[in-house]
Amino acid sequence: MRKKVLLMGKSGGGKTSMRSIIFANYSAKDTRRLGATMDVEQSYVRFLGNLILNLWDCGGQEAFMECYFAAQKDNIFKNVEVLIYVFDVQSQELDKDLHYYQSCLESILQHSSQAKIFCLIHKMDLVPEDMRESLFNERQSILTNVSKPLQCSCFRTSIWDETLYKAWSQIVYQLVPNVKGLEKTLTNFADIIDADEILLFEKATFLVISHCTRKPHRDARRFEKISDIIKQFKLSCSKLTAAFQSMEVRNSTFACFIELLTPNTYVMVVISDPSISSEVTLMNIRNARKVFEKLEKDVSRN
Amino acid sequence: NQTSNRNMNPFIRPRILLTGLRRSGKTSIQRVIFTKMQPSQTQFLESTPHLTLNQFSCGSFINFQVQELPGQLTLFSSGLSGGSGGNHVQPSSYDDDTMTNVIGGNYDLERLLKRCNAVVYIIDAQDDYSESILRLNTIIQKGRRINPRIRYEIFIHKVDQLSEEAKIETQRDIHNQVRDRFADPIGGIDSWSPTPHTSNSSSQEILINFHLTSIFDHSIFEAFSKVIQKLIPQFAHLERLLNYLLSTSNIEQAFLFDVQTKISIATDSSPTDIQMYELCCDMIDLLINMSEIYGQPSENNIRRLSDDDEDEDEYVNEEDENNQGDNSEQHEWNLVAQNDDYNENNVQINGSRKDSYLNSPLGTPPVMNHQSSTLLETTNEPASAVFDSMSSSVIKLTGGRALYLKEINRHLALICILREEALTKQALIDYNVRQLKKSIIKLFRLNYQMSRSHVSSSTMLD
Ligand SMILES: Nc1nc2c(ncn2[C@@H]2O[C@H](COP(=O)(O)OP(=O)(O)OP(=O)(O)O)[C@@H](O)[C@H]2O)c(=O)[nH]1
Ligand SMILES: Nc1nc2c(ncn2[C@@H]2O[C@H](COP(=O)(O)OP(=O)(O)O)[C@@H](O)[C@H]2O)c(=O)[nH]1
Ligand SMILES: [Mg+2]
Structure with missing residues (x-):
C-alpha cells in the first residue's frame, strides 16, 4: 500500500529539515547544512509493514512553484493522500505565501479533493515565548478562512523542540490503517497487565501512533516529549555505530519499559505498582507480541 | 572554629x-x-x-x-x-x-x-x-x-x-x-x-x-x-573499587557520575573515549527526562519516601544527613x-x-x-527530586552492548558498559553494585569523620 504525501511551502521554510529529522535521523543541528531543494525530491519510507509513504518534497523557489501549478500540475496533485503546507513564521510576505497556498488548494480540490490538509506554522522558536500563542491563533484563523471549502489542521512547529513530533504524529496518525482496532487491542493489553499507560511507536520515526491511558497524567505534551527524548538518545547511540534496542528506566514511583513489539513498532509500558517485577512485565510484553503481529498482518492484507 | x-x-x-x-x-x-x-x-x-x-x-x-x-x-x-x-x-x-x-x-x-x-x-x-x-x-x-x-x-x-x-x-x-x-x-x-x-x-x-x-x-x-x-582525594580509591567491580561482574567499563552536572568524578583505569562518555551523559538525560514525566513523587510519596529512607541502609542514611x-x-x-x-x-x-x-x-x-x-x-543546585534510591536503568544496544545505571547516593550514579551476556546474571551485578555502593558511602563517611576530627588536613594529591 502506497500513500502519497506532498510537502510544500516557501523556500527555506524548513520542509527538508523536518523530513530529514523525522525520517532520516538528522539532528536539528545537521539541518544547517541542507541546501535548497531542486524541483521535487521523492523519497519512500517504509512505515508499518506494507504501508509505504511516498514523500514529495517540493522545492519552494518561485520558479519551481510556478511550474507546479502549470506544466507539472497533474503529475504533482493527483492521488495525494496528505498535503503538508509549511509556513515560515518569520516570512515577511504573508500575502504571497497565502497566494501560493491558495493556488495549491485549488489544484488539490481539482485532483485529490479527499486529501487531508495540514498547515505547519514553522520556526516558532524564533518568536518570543509569550507571543507564540496569540500569533499562532491569528495565523490559524486566517488559514482556516482561506482554506474554505476545504478543512485544514494547523500546528505550530519548530525543529528545536518537541512540537515537531506532535504535529508529525498527528499527520502520521491519519495514515495508519485500522487505528481503532489497534487502540482496542492496546486497551485490552493495558488492562491485563495493569499498566498506567501504554504507547505504541512507529519503529523508524518513534512517533506515537496509538496509546492507552488508564491513569490521568498532568502533562498533555508528554507523548511528543518522549518521542523527542528517545530520538535524541537514538542519535547518540548511532555515533557509536550501535543502535538502540530496548530500555528500562525506573525510580521509586514508576517503572517504564520500551521494547520492540512487532517488526514495525515499539511499545512503551508504564507501571507504577512497584510490586510488579521487571521480569513479569517483560514476559507480558513478549507474550503480547503475537497478538499485535497478527493484527498488523491482518491489516496489511486488507 | x-x-x-x-x-x-x-x-x-x-x-x-x-x-x-x-x-x-x-x-x-x-x-x-x-x-x-x-x-x-x-x-x-x-x-x-x-x-x-x-x-x-x-x-x-x-x-x-x-x-x-x-x-x-x-x-x-x-x-x-x-x-x-x-x-x-x-x-x-x-x-x-x-x-x-x-x-x-x-x-x-x-x-x-x-x-x-x-x-x-x-x-x-x-x-x-x-x-x-x-x-x-x-x-x-x-x-x-x-x-x-x-x-x-x-x-x-x-x-x-x-x-x-x-x-x-x-x-x-x-x-x-x-x-x-x-x-x-x-x-x-x-x-x-x-x-x-x-x-x-x-x-x-x-x-x-x-x-x-x-x-x-x-x-x-x-x-x-x-x-x-x-583533585578528588578519593579518586585512587574509587578507581580501585571500580576496577574490582569490573573484574567481579564481567563489566567492560564503569563511570561514577555526578548526576546534576554530568561530571564524571571517577572511572575505572581502562582508557575511556569521549564517545562513551557522551553516551553515559545522554543516558543520564534519558533517565532524568523520563523520570520527570512519569516518576514525580506525589505528595504522599514524598512522605513515604523519607520514611523509607530511615530504615534503609544506615550508611546511606548517615551520608545524606552529613x-x-x-x-x-x-x-x-x-x-x-x-x-x-x-x-x-x-x-x-x-x-x-x-x-x-x-x-x-x-x-x-x-x-x-x-x-x-x-x-x-x-x-547550590539541589539534587534532582526524581533521582532517588530506586533509580536505575538498563539499555540494550545492537551488537550485544548494554548500559547499566544505578543510584549510589542523591548525587551520584554508577554507569557500566557491558556485554548483554553479562546481564543474564543481573542479580549478581545488582549484588556487587550494592556492595560497591556501601564501600563508596563508607569511604566518604570516613573522610568526613577524619576531617571532622582535624586529621590529615593538607595531604591531598599525595
Ligand atoms: N530557527 C529555526 N530554523 C529552522 C527550523 N526549521 C528549519 N530551519 C532552518 O531553515 C533552513 C532552511 O531549511 P530547509 O529545510 O532547507 O528549507 P526548505 O523548505 O526545504 O527549502 P527549499 O528546499 O528551498 O524549499 C535550514 O538552515 C534550517 O536549519 C526551525 O524550526 N527553527
Ligand atoms: N563559539 C563559542 N562561543 C562561546 C563558547 N563559550 C562561550 N561563548 C560565547 O562567548 C561569549 C562570552 O561569554 P561569557 O560567558 O559572557 O564570558 P565571561 O565574560 O568570561 O563570563 C558569549 O556570547 C558566549 O555565547 C564556546 O564554546 N563556543
Ligand atoms: Mg528543501
Missing part, C-alpha cells in the same frame, strides 16, 4: 578558581555545566562590570569559587613587563601597584590562590589571546610563590569554530607562549604536564594541562571531569569568610554600586579596594 576547619579542609572539597579575561566564556561555562543553560542561550549573557565571586556547591564533591575580572581593568596591563610578580610581598605596596589591579585585586588573588587547589584558566581561542596569556603567566608566577601545589588547567575555549588543524596549531602556540614567557624570568622550569617528571620533584614543579573545549559539545564536561578527577549538614554550613561559612576578606579590603558585599568602574575615566586606575562592587552569588 570547627566549622571553618572542616570546610577549609581540601580533603572534602577541592576548590577551583575559575578565571580568564572578560568574554572568554567563564559565565557561559558555569551556566551550561551547573545550571543547565542551553549553549545557544549564552549569547544573551551580559558581562558584568563587577568583580564577581560565585560560589558553586554542586553534588557532594564539587565546590568552587569563580573570580571574574571586569574587562575594563585590563586596560592598565599595557605598562607591564613580565617580572613584577615576585617583587611585591608587602601588603602596603599593593594600593599603588597597577599590576595588582590588573589581576583583580592582588590581595584577593593571593587569598584565593592560597586556598585553591586548581586554577582553571579560560582562553578565548577565537580571539587574540596574547593579553590573556600575559595575565595567565602573572597568575602562575604568583601562584608558584604562594601555593606551589596548585594545578593549572588551561581551557583553550570556543574551539567549536576551529578546524582540526587549527585546534592543534592553537594549542601548540599557546603552549609555547606560556612556556616561553613564563620560563624566562623564572628560569629553569622544565617540568610540563601532562607528564611531569617525578624525578624533578620539588616545589619548583608546576603542573599545567591544556584542554580544548567548547560549550556546544561534551568537551567542556569532559575537560571539567578531568580537572575534578585529579551532606546536608555539610552543605548548609559550607554555604554559611563561605559567606562569613568572604565578609572577612572583603571587609579587610573595604569592598562591599552584594553591593549595588554598579556605576563605579563604568564611570571611572579610563586614564585613572580604578582603585579596587574602595570603589568596586562585588557580587557574591551562591549556586
Whole structure:
C-alpha cells in the first residue's frame, strides 16, 4: 500500500529539515547544512509493514512553484493522500505565501479533493515565548478562512523542540490503517497487565501512533516529549555505530519499559505498582507480541 | 572554629578558581555545566562590570569559587613587563601597584590562590589571546610563590569554530607562549604536564594541562571531569573499587557520575573515549527526562519516601544527613569568610554600586579596594527530586552492548558498559553494585569523620 504525501511551502521554510529529522535521523543541528531543494525530491519510507509513504518534497523557489501549478500540475496533485503546507513564521510576505497556498488548494480540490490538509506554522522558536500563542491563533484563523471549502489542521512547529513530533504524529496518525482496532487491542493489553499507560511507536520515526491511558497524567505534551527524548538518545547511540534496542528506566514511583513489539513498532509500558517485577512485565510484553503481529498482518492484507 | 576547619579542609572539597579575561566564556561555562543553560542561550549573557565571586556547591564533591575580572581593568596591563610578580610581598605596596589591579585585586588573588587547589584558566581561542596569556603567566608566577601545589588547567575555549588543524596549531602556540614567557624570568622550569617528571620533584614543579573545549559539545564536561578527577582525594580509591567491580561482574567499563552536572568524578583505569562518555551523559538525560514525566513523587510519596529512607541502609542514611549538614554550613561559612576578606579590603558585599568602574575615566586606575562592587552569588543546585534510591536503568544496544545505571547516593550514579551476556546474571551485578555502593558511602563517611576530627588536613594529591 502506497500513500502519497506532498510537502510544500516557501523556500527555506524548513520542509527538508523536518523530513530529514523525522525520517532520516538528522539532528536539528545537521539541518544547517541542507541546501535548497531542486524541483521535487521523492523519497519512500517504509512505515508499518506494507504501508509505504511516498514523500514529495517540493522545492519552494518561485520558479519551481510556478511550474507546479502549470506544466507539472497533474503529475504533482493527483492521488495525494496528505498535503503538508509549511509556513515560515518569520516570512515577511504573508500575502504571497497565502497566494501560493491558495493556488495549491485549488489544484488539490481539482485532483485529490479527499486529501487531508495540514498547515505547519514553522520556526516558532524564533518568536518570543509569550507571543507564540496569540500569533499562532491569528495565523490559524486566517488559514482556516482561506482554506474554505476545504478543512485544514494547523500546528505550530519548530525543529528545536518537541512540537515537531506532535504535529508529525498527528499527520502520521491519519495514515495508519485500522487505528481503532489497534487502540482496542492496546486497551485490552493495558488492562491485563495493569499498566498506567501504554504507547505504541512507529519503529523508524518513534512517533506515537496509538496509546492507552488508564491513569490521568498532568502533562498533555508528554507523548511528543518522549518521542523527542528517545530520538535524541537514538542519535547518540548511532555515533557509536550501535543502535538502540530496548530500555528500562525506573525510580521509586514508576517503572517504564520500551521494547520492540512487532517488526514495525515499539511499545512503551508504564507501571507504577512497584510490586510488579521487571521480569513479569517483560514476559507480558513478549507474550503480547503475537497478538499485535497478527493484527498488523491482518491489516496489511486488507 | 570547627566549622571553618572542616570546610577549609581540601580533603572534602577541592576548590577551583575559575578565571580568564572578560568574554572568554567563564559565565557561559558555569551556566551550561551547573545550571543547565542551553549553549545557544549564552549569547544573551551580559558581562558584568563587577568583580564577581560565585560560589558553586554542586553534588557532594564539587565546590568552587569563580573570580571574574571586569574587562575594563585590563586596560592598565599595557605598562607591564613580565617580572613584577615576585617583587611585591608587602601588603602596603599593593594600593599603588597597577599590576595588582590588573589581576583583580592582588590581595584577593593571593587569598584565593592560597586556598585553591586548581586554577582553571579560560582562553578565548577565537580571539587574540596574547593579553590573556600575559595575565595567565602573572597568575602562575604568583601562584608558584604562594601555593606551589596548585594545578593549572588551561581551557583553550570556543574551539567549536576551529578546524582540526587549527585546534592543534592553537594549542601548540599557546603552549609555547606560556612556556616561553613564563620560563624566562623564572628560569629553569622544565617540568610540563601532562607528564611531569617525578624525578624533578620539588616545589619548583608546576603542573599545567591544556584542554580544548567548547560549550556546544561534551568537551567542556569532559575537560571539567578531568580537572575534578585529579583533585578528588578519593579518586585512587574509587578507581580501585571500580576496577574490582569490573573484574567481579564481567563489566567492560564503569563511570561514577555526578548526576546534576554530568561530571564524571571517577572511572575505572581502562582508557575511556569521549564517545562513551557522551553516551553515559545522554543516558543520564534519558533517565532524568523520563523520570520527570512519569516518576514525580506525589505528595504522599514524598512522605513515604523519607520514611523509607530511615530504615534503609544506615550508611546511606548517615551520608545524606552529613551532606546536608555539610552543605548548609559550607554555604554559611563561605559567606562569613568572604565578609572577612572583603571587609579587610573595604569592598562591599552584594553591593549595588554598579556605576563605579563604568564611570571611572579610563586614564585613572580604578582603585579596587574602595570603589568596586562585588557580587557574591551562591549556586547550590539541589539534587534532582526524581533521582532517588530506586533509580536505575538498563539499555540494550545492537551488537550485544548494554548500559547499566544505578543510584549510589542523591548525587551520584554508577554507569557500566557491558556485554548483554553479562546481564543474564543481573542479580549478581545488582549484588556487587550494592556492595560497591556501601564501600563508596563508607569511604566518604570516613573522610568526613577524619576531617571532622582535624586529621590529615593538607595531604591531598599525595
Ligand atoms: N530557527 C529555526 N530554523 C529552522 C527550523 N526549521 C528549519 N530551519 C532552518 O531553515 C533552513 C532552511 O531549511 P530547509 O529545510 O532547507 O528549507 P526548505 O523548505 O526545504 O527549502 P527549499 O528546499 O528551498 O524549499 C535550514 O538552515 C534550517 O536549519 C526551525 O524550526 N527553527
Ligand atoms: N563559539 C563559542 N562561543 C562561546 C563558547 N563559550 C562561550 N561563548 C560565547 O562567548 C561569549 C562570552 O561569554 P561569557 O560567558 O559572557 O564570558 P565571561 O565574560 O568570561 O563570563 C558569549 O556570547 C558566549 O555565547 C564556546 O564554546 N563556543
Ligand atoms: Mg528543501
